[in-house]
Amino acid sequence: MNKIYVIGAGVEGQEGFSRRSLELIGKADILFGGERQLQLFPEFAGEKVVIGSNLSGIVERLNSRKGLAVVLASGDPLFFGVGRMLLRNLDKDALEFLPNVSSVQYAFAKIKEPWDDTVFVSAHGRGLKGAVDRIVSNDKAAILTDDVNTPAAIAAELIERGRDGYTAYLCENLGGADERIRNIDLHGLLKIKAAPLNVLILIKQFEAAGDEYVPTLGIPDEEFATIKKLITKEEIRVVTLAKLKLRHDMCLWDVGAGSGSVSIEADHLLPNGRIFAMERNEQCLGFIKQNLNKFNTRHVTLVPGEAPDCFEDLPDPDRVFIGGSGGNLFDILDAVDARLPAEGRIVINAITLETLTAATEYFDNAGYQVEVTTVNISRTRPLTEYKMFEAYNPVYIIVGVKN
Template identity: 35%
Template sequence: MTLHQQAASPWLTIVGIGEDGRAGLSPAASAALDAAEVVWGGRRHLALAAPLSAEAHLWPSPISDAYETILARRGRPTCLLATGDPFHYGIGAEIARLVPPAEIRAYPQPSAFSLAAARLGWPIAETACLTLHGRALTRIVPALQPGARLLVLSWDGTTPAAVAALLVERGFARSRLTVLEAMGGPHERIFVSEAVAFASDRKIEPLNTLAIEVVAEPGARVLPLATGLDDGWFENDGQLTKAEIRAVTLSALAPFAGALLWDVGAGAGSIAIEWCLRHPANRALAIEARSDRAERIGRNCENLGVPERVSIVEGPAPAALAGLAPPDAVFIGGGISRSGVLAACRDALRSSGRLVANAVTLEGEAALLAMFSEMGGSLRRLSVAKAAPVGGLTGWRQAMPVTQWVWTKP
């Protein structure tokens, strides 16, 4: 669904409405609402905007089911109602992908983040703003840094208690939670509790925003910001790119914002997960032949807060690679010696993309040497030794050396 030719004038109005309803709208927003032939919104939005002279439509589930009907009205006055700022996790951003900006008039209200920051006296520029509306609870995990302030859009009234339980479980029990309900309206209510004391049976309005002042207790599971997370962060069966090699590998892959990675032979999914932790817009496809390992990748993604950004593709490469979205970077950690894997990854890679492959077997190393000879790039051997008991003394225990090939597609 796209519009290629621009209409003569704006026909689609997006109005942000607050808990104060019509009284909070600007004269221009009210006029646009009154001029519309059709108004779309949630049940709460339509009630706040009443009385309406236009034909009113409730958003379907999923909301995208309405887009075709809205686009079919092109050129006729149509209004969409949203909460607060329609372009901050709202309908505005979705519609703007389908309708040229010149055909839209938008009248935003203060977002829930702005209202909450004003109530708390928090500078938004120094606060992490997240949403859990329609998203996995654990996506909050990377943001749980000591001393951090978070503003979080809740999914419904159960979200604050669920977040409090997660904080306690991960060692942030003394974190201060502020629940801000129905901000800007006659039923606004604010209450504060430490996570450990949060009453799980407290009735909370579905429309609420959660403010968190993160307090890390000794031993809290704080996710480090550096690459090469300790191996203990990942559930694994031994099929894991170890921390030191992983740090070098991530550096070689050179992640950038919004990039897609293929993690081929993903094992525990550590490379895909750390790729996504580098930036919230990064995505990864973890390709894994074994179903038990694919399930394990899913658990690791959940535990480390990236369950929606790592997609698991179960099946052996190269067959499992067919039809996948072209990657900006590829890591091959398993199956290098299998016929066609390296070539398939090389061919699928976008222009200027990076391919990094690690091998520990002679057969895998031979495949990398052949590619290096044919395609160029850089080749290096990585070796790590760790101190370990030797009888009653201590000595160096050498891990298997890793041969790594790095290539950038012209």
């Protein structure tokens, strides 16, 4: 069979190619590659074809090839490279891959960090928010940026989410005469216009060994930064999470997040899911950012705004928790009902009979299965001579299951 050889170019020019790769390139009748790769072989006698934006044209040329064809790619062709496109459009048996050291491998070697525990993110095509969602879900990330989703833009989005606890390595023009690697924090990245050819490495920083939060159910209330009384109490939080019946890959909406305590508790219950904490109060938003950072949440996205207006750009939920409605309960429930699938659950925490009545009335009229649990909590008072109980207001936990 007349094979197509897909050969990775390393960061060291021709010196980085294996002997077999150089022999195949020397024998080739047609050589495909980006302008930078083709410039490595100025004396190539055959036809050179630049791989640009017209990838369909490249596939047609490869399908109608005569003689030996070689495709040059950067590093490992199957690592965010042209290899995926070729496998999707050509006969797999016609392809042979000869990988080289990728820019990401080279970058980690330069900064002297292991990379076997790294998540790899390409901002190209995924978009800024999608890329940052993956970054905050991990402790170490290598990001391939583009002209729009630049290192500065990624840093700005992380800072906006209150996730500035990363050290950054901006690795530019790797392998070239103008190679530069800068170790900087996210705020410093905001001021830098990075070279077009760059790899951004972000590593989550912890204050000291053992300071990372270990998930437990029922985080003490005093651990959260919050406005007084705008927090779902520890015991209520645990019962609420039980009523939500979360599975590992669900999408949870937390409406009226307050301190973000429910989202933070749910974070480790949804290792493959997504959580959107919605809040309109500016002071609460500041506290939520502090809490998300403190507890190193991985799957929570803060959504500032008024419900239900802020629902529009969110993925459909599997579960919805409403801790505060700002007087818009019916509008919120109507908007949620339009997006919630069958068997989806809504859990509402109410402290007034008016909210209890309104919620149960809505669920009954909309054909939901309804369950209400009243939770009365009393705790012993700390630092008193005698053990006396202090009672908290009862909370009505209302569960609506969509038929």
